[in-house]
Amino acid sequence: MKKNLCGRLLEYGRACRCELKDTGWGMKLVVLVITGFFCGALATEYFGNRIYFFSGGVILSDMLLVGIVCLLSRIGDRIWHRNIGNILYGIAGALIFVCSCVYGSVGNEHMVSTFFAALIYILLLLSGRFIWAWLVKRHHTLFCGIHFAAGCVIWCVFLVFLFGQGFVDDYISKYRNHNTYVTQAGEVDGFVDYIAQGEYTPVCVTYGPDGETDMATGTVDLSPYVAKEKKWHRIYRNFFTKHTRKDAPVAGKIWYPAEAENCPVVFMAHGNHSITAESYLGYDYLGEYLASHGYVFVSVDENILNERSGENDARAVLLLENIGEILKKNKDESLPVYGKIDENHIALMGHSRGGEMIADAYLFNEYDAYPGNGMFTFDYHYSIQALIAVAPSVNQYLPAGHETELSDVDYLVLQGANDQDISVFLGNEQYENVSFSKDGAYIASSLYIAGANHGQFNTEWGGYDIGRPFSLWLNVKNFITAEDQQEILKIASLVFLDKSLKENNTYADFLTDYAKYAAYLPKTLYVQQYETSDASFITDYEEDSDLETAPGGSISAEHFTMWTEEELADSESAMGKRENHAVRLKWKDTNDAYYEIMSDGQMAMEDGGICFDAMDLREEADDEPMDFSVVLTDIHGNHAVSSVSDSVILYPAFPVKLSKIQYLTGKSEYKRQLQTVHITADQFVAEDGFNREQIKSIRFVFDRIENGAINLDNIAFVK
Known part of the structure; x- marks a missing residue:
């Protein structure tokens, strides 16, 4: 045979x-x-x-x-x-x-x-x-x-x-078809009208130095902030643009409401793309929308810095120079933008490298000298109050070798799980580098969006996040539509800007409880994390490697197979480290595992209750949602109990396939994100005599699921 x-x-x-x-x-x-x-x-x-x-x-x-x-x-x-x-x-x-x-x-x-x-x-x-x-x-x-x-x-x-476009990814539909993973949200009065096109008529004008625009501007010398090109690169660039790093154009497009004056202003900065693409035109949908709601929207042309590296500090300077130029135009009675801008209410918005750069621009705005060389001075000091980062990069520029740390500014970051350019949520790292004092009402919020990619936030970039021939191997059939992706950005931006620049908090809880508004959002999966300036932290796991200590207290754990504190990563890959630590807990075949934080003194819980971030580390969409009990004990031994499922749905890791080859191998990349759990005081069921002003311990009891693994972080009481 x-x-x-x-x-x-x-x-x-x-x-x-x-x-x-x-x-x-x-x-x-x-x-x-x-x-x-x-x-x-x-x-x-x-x-x-x-x-x-x-x-x-x-x-x-x-x-x-x-x-x-x-x-x-x-x-x-x-x-x-x-x-x-x-x-x-x-x-x-x-x-x-x-x-x-x-x-x-x-x-x-x-x-x-x-x-x-x-x-x-x-x-x-x-x-x-x-x-x-x-x-x-x-x-x-x-x-x-x-x-x-x-x-x-x-x-x-x-x-x-x-x-072809690739293959349909089914994890979103699996979660959504699983009844326990669907948010049962009701109607929110007035929200439909709120997110619709606004009452004002959007008008647009252009500005630039080349005589083909509505308003004439000048140029700026960026040579101190960006390296000189090699000769062949300079020849290539000269083929497409007459400008150089020494005479970078101050140019862009402005959307404003025809009937309104003294409006808050948003400056938008695109990221790196082909030098031949007019990337700043890719946000017209957002400019038109925000202008209809009473904002001036300025999309800044930073194309002169595209197809370069190590240039994010130059991007920040160019953005600030654009702000200064537009504020001057705001005072010129002969121009259409005269009196349209309220200079005391400014927000910065950026996409990709622009999303990283706006943090640098905010930093430079407060400085009097360039961190890379103090001989170059700054004199900006504009009233920047809010930052919106869309799929940002991180740490491509380090001011004087330090990470960009921000304080007392509202910060919103959005990221798609199917981003094939910045394939992990690098914006997490900048999010972690935003801190608050107690002298104001600030918020940092992030929204992770299943099925969203990198380029569809910009209408000029589209569905492929890297160029050909490499894009031929990308899987793009599993994306949500460009219209849906842009709708999410429009809604999130409007709510955030209204809260930050107009002090309109009517729907500000969207930034902390998107699920309440799930009926009005495109049908996909979202993971939300946030931190507010009124949080009083019990522990954030950054102090040391001793598992049994917490600031002002001690920690104990029982019946786990794993208990450690680790640096978080956004996925299985080595990149995407968040430089943020959390406790990792794993248990098997038990409902008795618990993790307890004991105070040396006593803690007080106000009406706002308790907040903490949690990350379900399981990888199966068919599993029941992660659920466990939170038990507070006062100094007299009385208890108050609540469960996570009463507050939020915790998703397991998203099994994402970014390339067509992954469908051939059947291997997914599991995307994991921290999700904020907020349990208010009235959601606790308390025993008679329980005193929430004299809390002795917080215990997380994993009594609902016999097998699981989880990260916990940023445990705090909130007002």
Whole structure:
């Protein structure tokens, strides 16, 4: 039997060899097609998506490949007396194909991507040679016909796979179809009218130094803050713009309400993208919306700093220079924006690198000198009260080597779980670096959005978060729509800005309880974390590594299989460390596990109750939602009890697939986020005699689920 099988395999191998004899040009053609396409696609992105550059990229890359192979073949013929051309073609094509797949398979392990790319490449080469044998060499046998048909199928499947949007992700629908994971939110009076288009008529004007705008401005020298380009880079940039780092244009677009004056103003900064894209135009939907609600919205053109690195400090300076210029225009009676802006109420908003940069701009606004070189002075000191970061990067610029730490400013950050550019929630780190004194009512809030990507917040960027050819490997079919993604940003921004700049708190609890408004939000999953300036922290786990101590008290734990304090990460990958510590608890086959914080003195709970952040570390969507009891004990031994499920739904990790290769491997990247749990005083069921002014201990009792793992952090009483 074995001999029979081996003999048949040998016979099949001989037949294939005969069929593929003298079909080397078939392999060469396949390699040239693959190489030319991927190199041409790279040229497409780099040279501004112009078709003639794409065509040129294909032709030039193939000519270059043929030239190199011919040269190396001659060398090989002289040294080894063998024609190694086919081998070299195959190696070159494989390198380009595999590298594009590895770079484009965001969220996947490099070795896995390499293996699958190599496997696909080998199948394409064999299929190409079978097709060549049938069409060119005319090996029209039944055996060859079967291989020809199989080769055509393989190529068709590959092209559909490569150029299709990918696969539908089902974890969102699984959670939403699981009744216990659905927020049963009622109606909120007036909210529908509140989030609709506003009462004012939006008007837009442009400004810039080049004479084609509604308002003339100047330029600014950014050379102290951004490195000089190399000569070839300067030549490339000069092809698309006449401006340089020494005369960066102060330019952008302004939306304002026609009927209103003295309005709060929002300055929006885009992030890094192709230098040929007008990125600042991608927020017109937001400018028009906010202008209708009585805001002036300024979208700043920072394109002169795109396709650079180490330039975020320059972005911050350019933003502040734009603020100064627009505030001057606000005082000019001859201009359409005269009197439109209330200079005492300013917010900054940024996307991607712009989302990181607004924190630096806020810092620079308070300084009198540039941290990188004190010989360059600042004189801004504008009344900036609020920051909104959208899918921000972090720590690309470190002022004098320090992280950017902010205090006493309202801060909102939004991030998509399907972001394929900033694939982990880097904004968490800046969120953790916002602190409050007790001299005001401030808030830091974050919203994590399942199905949202990086680019759809900007209408110019779209659904692919990295350029071709790498984007061909991305999975984009599992996104929420661009309209839904932009709607979320519009609603969150309006509520936040009304609270921060207009002191309108009617719907400000959206920033702390999005679930109350779930009926008005696009149908996806959200994780919300927040901190307010009225919080009195019991512990945030940053003080030391002693598990049994807390500031002003002690800690104990029983019946766990794991109890430690760890630095949090946003996903399984090494990147995305939050530089934030939390306690990790794991238990198995028990309902008796508990974690208790005991005060050396006594603690008081006001009407606001208790807040803490929790992260369910389980990875199965079919599990019941994480639930446990919170027990307060006073100095007399009386108890008050509540449960997490009475306050919020805690989601397990989101199993996200960012690339098409992840669907082939069946491997997800589990995205984990802290979620704030807020239990008010009236949600506790208290025994007679319980005194909430004399609390001795807080106990977290994991009595609802027999097996689980969780992180807890930022335990505090709130007013």
